[in-house]
Amino acid sequence: MTHTILPEMIVPRPLSRGPASPDPYLPGTPGSDPLLTVTGLTVYRGSRRILDDVSFTLARGETLALVGESGAGKSTIASALMGLLAGRARVTGQAAFDDVPDLLAITSKGWSGLRGQRIAMIFQDAGAALNPCFTVGSQLTSVLRRQLGLDRATARQRAVTLLDSVGLNDAAARMSAYPHQLSGGMQQRVMVAIALACDPDLLFADEPTSALDVTIQAQIVRLILDQTRAKGASCVFVLHDLALASQTCDRIVVLYAGQVMESGPSDVVLNDPRHPYTRLLKSCVIEIGTHDLDPPDGSVPGYDDLPGGCRFATRCPRRLPRCAAERPPLTTLAGRSLACWNPETGE
Numbered sequence: 309m310t311h312t313i314l315p316e317m318i319v320p321r322p323l324s325r326g327p328a329s330p331d332p333y334l335p336g337t338p339g340s341d342p343l344l345t346v347t348g349l350t351v352y353r354g355s356r357r358i359l360d361d362v363s364f365t366l367a368r369g370e371t372l373a374l375v376g377e378s379g380a381g382k383s384t385i386a387s388a389l390m391g392l393l394a395g396r397a398r399v400t401g402q403a404a405f406d407d408v409p410d411l412l413a414i415t416s417k418g419w420s421g422l423r424g425q426r427i428a429m430i431f432q433d434a435g436a437a438l439n440p441c442f443t444v445g446s447q448l449t450s451v452l453r454r455q456l457g458l459d460r461a462t463a464r465q466r467a468v469t470l471l472d473s474v475g476l477n478d479a480a481a482r483m484s485a486y487p488h489q490l491s492g493g494m495q496q497r498v499m500v501a502i503a504l505a506c507d508p509d510l511l512f513a514d515e516p517t518s519a520l521d522v523t524i525q526a527q528i529v530r531l532i533l534d535q536t537r538a539k540g541a542s543c544v545f546v547l548h549d550l551a552l553a554s555q556t557c558d559r560i561v562v563l564y565a566g567q568v569m570e571s572g573p574s575d576v577v578l579n580d581p582r583h584p585y586t587r588l589l590k591s592c593v594i595e596i597g598t599h600d601l602d603p604p605d606g607s608v609p610g611y612d613d614l615p616g617g618c619r620f621a622t623r624c625p626r627r628l629p630r631c632a633a634e635r636p637p638l639t640t641l642a643g644r645s646l647a648c649w650n651p652e653t654g655e
């Protein structure tokens with residue numbers, strides 16, 4: 309897996325808040341203002357443990373990236389936290405959100421007033437998420453009327469303002485366009501407008517640019533970040549790309565086969581990765597003008613064939629005899645959380 313960082317993909321983010329603090333990812337850490345605290349999130353599909361004891365905390369106004377290879381469980385985390393897991397799945401753990409003690413315990417009725425209002429999601433493919441039979445305007449105004457109880461005229465006015473704020477030129481005229489009449493980038497802008505319509509506290513963006521041309525991707529990532537920051541909301545981005553994540557988000561959670569390997573401030577994790585897997589991911593990032601690096605050996609094991617301890621043990625260049633048998637706990641090291649029996653020393 310290799311990634312190329314294009315200059316236009318570099319989105320400035322606020323400077324990190326000083327030197328590495330005590331680990332803000334371990335639940336219960338004092339000093340942060342947590343909006344979402346996920347503790348021990350585990351998802352079973354049959355006997356397969358798709359997510360294994362995932363824990364992290366997201367502070368108010370913070371942007372966090374879930375990063376990892378395909379199948380690592382990134383989308384499953386977002387879906388589980390929004391009560392949208394498809395198919396048969398058993399979920400354990402806890403996810404405290406603002407004044408809601410546990411999102412994982414909410415029944416379908418309990419989501420009313422929460423999903424779409426206080427927690428919203430931007431999906432991978434706006435073209436598939438938007439209803440092809442209704443105009444952009446009617447889809448946006450129906451959200452505003454249903455969720456906020458606005459009358460028709462106020463909802464229309466607000467919809468035009470929202471479309472304008474997400475960069476859709478000639479917003480009033482676009483209201484009567486059908487999704488297929490818009491480009492992929494414009495469709496994703498409409499999705500951002502719909503997701504932000506009710507001023508949510510928390511936004512999930514599940515690979516929101518994967519269906520878009522690479523030149524448009526940075527614009528949409530920038531738009532989502534600008535909009536969420538302007539509203540003081542928090543955002544969880546699901547991304548494949550460690551480089552893009554580190555350039556755009558305050559913090560990173562690195563996942564491998566359903567387990568958290570390392571998490572912490574983006575600059576700390578990318579500049580000085582201590583988990584062998586994070587270092588492996590970083591080695592796959594190439595920058596324009598540099599030579600390509602050797603691709604990493606091995607591949608992610610299947611969920612039916614996982615070691616009982618650290619799931620990365622089968623592929624890890626620093627594995628010890630205990631690694632495959634004994635799961636390393638998430639502990640604090642050099643300003644980040646780390647689950648590793650034999651971490652890298654500083655670079």
Ligand SMILES: Nc1ncnc2c1ncn2[C@@H]1O[C@H](COP(=O)(O)OP(=O)(O)OP(=O)(O)O)[C@@H](O)[C@H]1O
Nearest residue numbers: 353358377378379380381382383384385394395611
């Ligand atoms: N509805 C489902 N039924 C059964 N297994 C599923 C279902 N959805 C996801 N999985 C499995 O859960 C694991 C994690 O999938 P998930 O989509 O969360 O990973 P991901 O990191 O988001 O991957 P990608 O980057 O490719 O989207 C995979 O092994 C996947 O096959």
